[in-house]
Amino acid sequence: MRARIEDVAEKAGVSMKTVSRVFNHEPNVREKTRLRVERAAQALNYRPNPSARSLAGNRSYLVSLVYDDPFAGSAYIMEIIVGMLQACESMRYSAMLRPLEFSSADHVASVENSIAQYRPDGLILVPPFADDAKLLHRLDELGARYATISAKSKDARVGTSLDERKAAGEVVDHLAALGHRRIAHVAGPAPHGGRVWRLSGYRDGLRRAGIAYDDSLVVDGGFSFEAGIAGAKQLLDLDDPPTAIFAANDDSACGVMHEAFERGLRIPQDLSVVGFDDTPTSRQVWPSLTTVRQPCREMGRIAAEQLLASIRDAGAGSLVRVPYELMVRQSTGPAPARTKRR
Amino acid sequence: MRARIEDVAEKAGVSMKTVSRVFNHEPNVREKTRLRVERAAQALNYRPNPSARSLAGNRSYLVSLVYDDPFAGSAYIMEIIVGMLQACESMRYSAMLRPLEFSSADHVASVENSIAQYRPDGLILVPPFADDAKLLHRLDELGARYATISAKSKDARVGTSLDERKAAGEVVDHLAALGHRRIAHVAGPAPHGGRVWRLSGYRDGLRRAGIAYDDSLVVDGGFSFEAGIAGAKQLLDLDDPPTAIFAANDDSACGVMHEAFERGLRIPQDLSVVGFDDTPTSRQVWPSLTTVRQPCREMGRIAAEQLLASIRDAGAGSLVRVPYELMVRQSTGPAPARTKRR
DNA sequence: CTGCGAATTGGCAGCGCTGTCAATTGCGAA
DNA sequence: TTCGCAATTGACAGCGCTGCCAATTCGCAG
Known part of the structure; x- marks a missing residue:
């Protein structure tokens, strides 16, 4: 059977709690102890059980991306997902996709519903959700953490914006x-x-x-x-x-x-x-x-990073302005001589 | 605070276990009891805690899609994701995206690693992973459930194929x-x-x-x-x-x-x-x-459905052949008169 | 050496649910 | 009405981890 934290603790000759400390990068673990634990974990090919971790720690280690269902499949969303995944990966968080109907009777309720069901530690919102003041207000009310990806910045505190x-x-x-x-x-x-x-x-x-x-x-x-x-x-x-x-x-x-x-x-x-x-x-x-x-991939990554920062400690995380760039290619050229056409 | 199964049980005047039965659609619950539980749950806005459920039930309710990282962002993958999400949604499963490097030294190990870390109940593989006999063999060895989306059918038992x-x-x-x-x-x-x-x-x-x-x-x-x-x-x-x-x-x-x-x-x-x-x-x-x-969206949905079936009971789930369709549009026309060009 | 605050480590309850198995109830046949 | 079996329900011990707090050890001034 799969190794549990208890097995690692026994093998390393420490308590479960110490193993837990090592795996969560908590301070106050002697270097020597840490090494011993890491070696034991390695030997047993130990991986913490995410469910147990979430249950005990009362956190899901989950971030959900909320976007408008009809836009599922758009390259814009796809790129954001890729960036978000990068950030989550490195912070050992999981990403969850939540295509919701923005046009549905009550999209605020559907977001709340999604939160109640999956309990993500945070949300990433893209337009049109990111631009919906009522939704953001409700999320603040609920004390939910979220980041927005949008041009608008008025109501947003955490996320990315582009002019x-x-x-x-x-x-x-x-x-x-x-x-x-x-x-x-x-x-x-x-x-x-x-x-x-x-x-x-x-x-x-x-x-x-x-x-x-x-x-x-x-x-x-x-x-x-x-x-x-x-x-x-x-x-x-x-x-x-x-x-x-x-x-x-x-x-x-x-x-x-x-x-x-x-x-x-x-x-x-x-x-x-x-x-x-x-x-x-x-x-x-x-x-x-x-x-x-629009650097969508970076926007996804940055939004996730900022969100995770704000999850780690409230107050952290900011609204990062990302640069755009006019890509002049072949579909634009000098105006034709002025003649009425048609 | 959020309602727990115990609260629902108390409110409905039944045991926790009965509530659990209702929420998992287990048989042998009297209609009247079921209704009572459902009403109590509704009143308390109860949602089962996924982590607790996974921990106690020793299942993750998670399906991961394994694809080649460089193809992240391709329309093909995106459509498969959309379909997969549909199927998971209706079965109350979560989908997890696992872009891995196929070309990396040992992609078999990276898949194993991903399984060890996230413990999905099943995998959906797309090419080139789906076509890699060594990988499939190893997954069989590990007793992992998986579905493949691919043209090849020789090694696959569950998933979709297209001729x-x-x-x-x-x-x-x-x-x-x-x-x-x-x-x-x-x-x-x-x-x-x-x-x-x-x-x-x-x-x-x-x-x-x-x-x-x-x-x-x-x-x-x-x-x-x-x-x-x-x-x-x-x-x-x-x-x-x-x-x-x-x-x-x-x-x-x-x-x-x-x-x-x-x-x-x-x-x-x-x-x-x-x-x-x-x-x-x-x-x-x-x-x-x-x-x-290629009906990518349906392929994603069907693969997920078959996978979930095979998770529910081993032996279930099959390889579903999906139809292709030649879409004749404007980029093909009669061959030009034969003259050497250049 | 001794004492003391800080650094390190350990013990254990409990997170919210399900599996197992036992207890109870319902129902048709005798 | 009573019995026996099946259907229904309940009790409770964990699942594997972390939070809280207590215990132990360390390092160093006195």
């Missing part, structure tokens, strides 16, 4: 510098903070370029490929269509490109397209997509 | 029917069963079409975008280049398309391209990619 507004502004700067004047935006879905910030940045950019905001050049979209197609249809049907389209994320940007190609437009000669996120797909499409890189 | 060889054959049939005679293959990476099966299917297809196998039209690739580019370069540099390229998966197919476009080739007019997997990206590129759909 999406500034990034979106730079996208428009880039397009304006290429001579574009009719720059459209396929906005994100309503409940997402991402929508608001990216849209604000878009307007900032227009302002800086001295371009008047034109309501007809902003269409409601979503974060999906299909939403990009729909948005592009609407924009390219305009009497005076845009020469550049900034989509709220890479998936929808791919949709825009797809629709443009269907209409025989060339990218970037006839139409420039920009995305947001820098997903692997954005590199794989042709022409490769100009986009804003 | 990749037949599917790859159909790809070639499709291309041959379009008049292609010079059909190339960018093969998968060596340790993957996928490589072997897809390559065999490719040869089957050629045979059926009466096309002689030409060594120069098969290049070693990999499952990455970059591998696709490299493979395409090699093939398109040939004196008599292929008119169709069948890549081992969608990512590498995207690489092939990318390189083709860089050379000014039109798809599918000048070159037909086919992938394998039907990842979301394959729909998002332009032209959309003809590929073989």
